[in-house]
Amino acid sequence: MADAKKTEIKKIAAARTLRKLMADHFYELDRAVKEGGPKIAWCTSVGPAELLRAMGFLVYFPENHGAMLGATRMATETIPTANAAGYSPEVCSYMTSDIGAFLRGRTPLSDAYEGITSIPKPDVLVYNTNQCRDVQDWLAWYGRHWNRPVIGIECYCGVADVTDVHVSGIAGQIEALVPTLEGIAGEKLDIDRLRETVRLSRQCSDLWKEVLETATARPSPLTFFDGTIHMAPAVVMRGTQTAIDYYRDELLPELKARIADGVSAVEGEQHRLYWEGMPIWGRLRDLAMQFLELRACVVASTYANSWIFTSLDDSDPFNSMARAYTELFIVRSDEYKEKYLREMIDTFAVDGIIFHDCKTCPNNTNSRHGMAQRLGEQSGIPSITIAGDLNDLRCYSDEQAKTQIEAFLEQLGECN
Numbered sequence: 001m002a003d004a005k006k007t008e009i010k011k012i013a014a015a016r017t018l019r020k021l022m023a024d025h026f027y028e029l030d031r032a033v034k035e036g037g038p039k040i041a042w043c044t045s046v047g048p049a050e051l052l053r054a055m056g057f058l059v060y061f062p063e064n065h066g067a068m069l070g071a072t073r074m075a076t077e078t079i080p081t082a083n084a085a086g087y088s089p090e091v092c093s094y095m096t097s098d099i100g101a102f103l104r105g106r107t108p109l110s111d112a113y114e115g116i117t118s119i120p121k122p123d124v125l126v127y128n129t130n131q132c133r134d135v136q137d138w139l140a141w142y143g144r145h146w147n148r149p150v151i152g153i154e155c156y157c158g159v160a161d162v163t164d165v166h167v168s169g170i171a172g173q174i175e176a177l178v179p180t181l182e183g184i185a186g187e188k189l190d191i192d193r194l195r196e197t198v199r200l201s202r203q204c205s206d207l208w209k210e211v212l213e214t215a216t217a218r219p220s221p222l223t224f225f226d227g228t229i230h231m232a233p234a235v236v237m238r239g240t241q242t243a244i245d246y247y248r249d250e251l252l253p254e255l256k257a258r259i260a261d262g263v264s265a266v267e268g269e270q271h272r273l274y275w276e277g278m279p280i281w282g283r284l285r286d287l288a289m290q291f292l293e294l295r296a297c298v299v300a301s302t303y304a305n306s307w308i309f310t311s312l313d314d315s316d317p318f319n320s321m322a323r324a325y326t327e328l329f330i331v332r333s334d335e336y337k338e339k340y341l342r343e344m345i346d347t348f349a350v351d352g353i354i355f356h357d358c359k360t361c362p363n364n365t366n367s368r369h370g371m372a373q374r375l376g377e378q379s380g381i382p383s384i385t386i387a388g389d390l391n392d393l394r395c396y397s398d399e400q401a402k403t404q405i406e407a408f409l410e411q412l413g414e415c416n
């Protein structure tokens with residue numbers, strides 16, 4: 001019994017507030033559909049959310065719904081429905097689980113929030129291909145289904161240095177969205193409102209960065225697995241005061257108190273790991289428990305860092321949005337990514353890296369072209385690559401991953 005107690009995941013008290021904020025977010029969208037306003041824009045995770053909010057839209061993020069489908073494992077039931085409708089098992093399983101769920105009339109929102117029976121019908125769908133082309137295909141499916149406009153930004157990929165040429169190209173595309181959005185919103189863009197939204201978004205980003213940086217403490221007060229939950233306001237509420245209040249008044253003080261009191265997320269932290277790639281949403285708890293039992297803390301990840309936008313600048317909203325969206329890790333060259341990962345290894349004092357080879361997301365998988373080996377040579381930090389998927393658990397073997405992780409931690413133990 002004593003051992004079982006030791007391996008319990010330490011709850012973060014701020015999660016209570018977070019649950020309420022997420023409920024408010026979805027009920028607000030649901031009310032807008034039922035009561036006929038405000039207008040709703042769907043937006044990809046690093047799409048122009050600041051612009052949409054500044055124009056009075058409520059913003060809904062389908063990838064957030066995709067993650068819910070994965071975390072609840074409803075995806076297992078819904079992916080085959082999208083496969084049968086012509087969407088390959090090889091393409092993004094956020095997309096296939098989401099489209100499949102819609103075709104089956106299912107959503108985890110109904111289980112979590114009484115009275116919500118469906119995802120919110122959009123007035124416009126806005127993408128940014130900075131992550132992948134799948135987001136464009138995904139929104140296009142709903143655009144056809146509901147006969148709603150699908151507009152967006154076609155981004156660069158493999159960018160080494162983000163230059164003014166990149167920035168002006170993307171900024172021009174963001175500005176070009178404005179007339180269509182004004183037509184749908186029924187109002188003109190107020191540039192001061194956009195500046196204010198960019199300012200709020202930047203503040204949220206800075207606070208989220210500060211939250212993640214608490215994990216530089218030894219022992220760390222939070223894990224990557226905590227981060228996948230507490231990143232929600234940075235993802236779906238960036239550009240609002242609500243997200244800022246949550247990080248500034250609730251989560252950060254709690255984590256700082258943990259550091260001051262020497263409270264670790266992982267009791268007896270012995271190893272500090274980095275997670276590179278997408279989460280395996282349907283196995284987050286199992287993995288968190290395994291690392292806890294092995295006294296290993298996954299202290300940082302590329303994934304949670306993807307909502308840090310330090311270039312946002314309210315004095316230059318369009319250009320700074322363009323720069324922030326293009327500086328994203330996923331948009332960059334391998335050379336840049338390796339440099340970034342070396343910095344992460346140093347900053348968080350990491351002694352091992354876990355690469356997730358995510359079957360249906362090659363875009364967020366960096367282990368397929370020799371990066372793990374190169375990084376090992378450059379940094380001397382060992383790594384393993386786990387085969388899996390963000391939502392499609394048919395691509396993941398619990399036994400194999402468990403054995404690999406155990407062997408890796410054993411190897412790290414011998415190195416220390």
Ligand code: SF4
Nearest residue numbers: 092131132134361363
């Ligand atoms: S980046 Fe990967 S997980 Fe995200 S939408 Fe694109 S394919 Fe899906």
